Amino acid sequence: MNVSEAILHELVELGVEACFGNPGTSEMHLVASFDRVGGLRPILGLFEGVCTGAADGYARMAGKPAATLLHLGPGLGNGFANLHNARRGQSRMINLVGDHATYHRKYDAPLQSDIHSIAKPVSDWIGDPASGEDAVGKTREAFAVAMRPNGGLSTLIVPADIAWSEMKGAPPARKGRAGAKPVDMALVREAAAALTSGEPKLLLIGGHAGLEKPLAIAAAIAEKTGAKLFCDTFVPRLARGAGRAKPDRVPYLGEMAVMMMSAFRQAVVVGTKAPVAFFAYPNKPSTFLSPECQVHTPWSVEYDVTDVLAAIAEEVGAKVVATPAARSETTLPAAGKISVESVGSALAALMPEGAIVSDEAITSGLWAYMATQNAAAHDWLSLTGGAIGDGIPMAVGAAVACPGRPVINLQADGSAMYTIQGLWTAARENLHVITILLNNKSYAVLNMELDRVGATAQSERSRSLLSLDKPVIDFTAMGRALGANAVRAEDNETFVKALKRALAEPGPHVIEAMMF
């Protein structure tokens, strides 16, 4: 058995099932090993940002890492932005980055670059093995890091000569995996005291606390103590819909966030950190809580969020009770022009139980988020790191992780063009991904941000950097070019019809919703 096979075999033994890759020459032995090692599904992305974003979406839904297969420094660089989002989303991933043969490195061949320097900002762990046995051992370490209670991103560099060599000895013995640290009861009691104090108080959750079980516990704590339950603006995966708790989302707009949060004097934060502004703006605050608010952090990354919330619940005497999963009345939008509101209403009415939403709708998505609060139970995946180009890949990964559950990708036009290649992977793998492409022919959020930072664009010259007209992109033709079923909807009737059909017919769909 050569080392490539041994690495893939080890991944399979550890439970890794999917590998999103775009290999090159230095990864060819790993490619060939997919034939000889069963159980690991190779999935081609036409660009590495698709691979890393898909692996992120996969991990959010599967609760375990996928592997990626990337071609030296430039391949890793191409995947950087979605690794950044994955890091901010506390996701799990094992990146296999092929490299030149160790003896070839000294020649500084054209594709050589400083892989460590690129990997560092987006890796919790970097492995650069010295032998085949070490490579297999480091594969285990990579997996262990990815399976930490609050996620981890591992980057394993695989030099070509190690990959193609035969295994000589046995890799180091497997170790038991370290679990989460037991909760710190002193911190838990401090949090419980804050939550039961007479002062205005809030419980803020984020990260892995958006999953069904910890969310339910958080809601029970809030219910019992009278604390206001908030969640981060962008939670990696939030259990939503009928029967689920409805935390208030920290607003993206700082002015609104400050208004909503200024009265609180006690804050308990689990799974995330105290909220900060996405950007700084002249004469606007960088943080949202009042300076008089006491912040308590019973959680930090080495603890399991569910353990921490359960301990707080125990302290305050809160019990999770099943809430009736009654759905609100929904109505399909009336005939007429498509708007953010009508897209939201249609979604709320039609989305089936178990749907997954990959939300990169930016300005167009706020309404849909609100409208679907009482829709059938679903999971909502957000852009966690602000690096656009995550929506399409994340939908691909979620669909691979959850066959049988439709994935609805609410997708803005500007960010769609960052990783449009992902539509092809959805087509090739015949994934039930419905891309609702909200075409407003502009980076609408930036026109808003331009004003918010106090800048003014007076002419076509500067506005040209923020608009997507001239020419308007034809996303319907684009979807078809990449193998998806694609429909353009200029009115609500066409949109609703297309969405119904897309939900009923598994496979890749693009619905271009014209918003101008």
Added chain:
Amino acid sequence: MNVSEAILHELVELGVEACFGNPGTSEMHLVASFDRVGGLRPILGLFEGVCTGAADGYARMAGKPAATLLHLGPGLGNGFANLHNARRGQSRMINLVGDHATYHRKYDAPLQSDIHSIAKPVSDWIGDPASGEDAVGKTREAFAVAMRPNGGLSTLIVPADIAWSEMKGAPPARKGRAGAKPVDMALVREAAAALTSGEPKLLLIGGHAGLEKPLAIAAAIAEKTGAKLFCDTFVPRLARGAGRAKPDRVPYLGEMAVMMMSAFRQAVVVGTKAPVAFFAYPNKPSTFLSPECQVHTPWSVEYDVTDVLAAIAEEVGAKVVATPAARSETTLPAAGKISVESVGSALAALMPEGAIVSDEAITSGLWAYMATQNAAAHDWLSLTGGAIGDGIPMAVGAAVACPGRPVINLQADGSAMYTIQGLWTAARENLHVITILLNNKSYAVLNMELDRVGATAQSERSRSLLSLDKPVIDFTAMGRALGANAVRAEDNETFVKALKRALAEPGPHVIEAMMF
């Protein structure tokens, strides 16, 4: 005047004319400044890899840097692969990377990351200014680095609060630019001695020595001394066609390169370094020259290639004489299926004088390169760093630098999908870029490389990572979706007709040549 305006104003004063950007909130004051500072053309790319690749193509043709405008670490990360290619091509560039306000950095907001770590592998210089005056001073430093004799990549980080603040004082006084170091006559004489020795000898050029003037001097030296003239496999910009020298290209395939180069005992290398294999392969050599060959390097990056070659020419008594620009007979391909040969013949026959070729045709491009040796005089731009996704952006940048000269982008399908977004910029700017999309529905080079590394792919499973069928991408529909005139050619007659029309009608064209 605020600092954003002062930075742009300084760039204009220095002679920078184009800025390829995709800004976000942290760059909004720079965006607004385009209105108030004339002379710097803002050009939107739908993905940062388009911006950095276009800036590279621009610099290769303009001989001076363009600016890019990128959004924090993830924006720079998205531009990484083409920055890597630019670095390998000794290109020139000034990257303006917006960052959070300095006082906001401590909050670790979602888009924060280690910009320095990402920039380091692809930057010759990184500036992180402490004030507005310092930012303007550092803009000058960035330009000076980019204008070094053999190129330079500068990364200037611009924190939002510095960008929006008013200029308080004057920036440091401008300094005269340091020129190239005078040639080292001892090294020049050593090279001249090697070239006039009785041993088998070669002169290898690359980098900036591919331009018309240094190439002509190199050819005169070879003619005078009987040395064999070689050029790198991938020269950033090579003056070619009738009337120009025809150096032998170092073959990509190491076996062929070793065969061609093993007999030489003296080698003089200018503008590049002694040739090395692109990748290592089991039991194949990493370098091409014989161990018995003495390598002389009269050039290193601080010297100007033309100065060095002129000094060698002087020593050996070589004189540049104009060679008659006689074109060989060319014939249009006969009716029938499109092949790499027929594409080459059509190009050789139809390409007008002054055309620019952006070559990312990978396996399909070798024939076209050979076929056009005696075509009308033209410039040939190659993928210098091996990071695919440079062809379309480079064509965009070259067209911006050279209005009036048609740019022919010979483009493989797999690499096209890396930065397909660049077609839109060509359409928006109405550039005369003709993308010849060679659709063979596979990463053909990787099927070859798989065998070359001694791996075998036995099943559909591993081959699936190397093929682009299921579904076949419709590049004609894609081109139209992004605003180009697009034609699908299944035979030579259609191809020739489409190419004639595209050459005659300035503006963006896609010709999808079906190669299967």
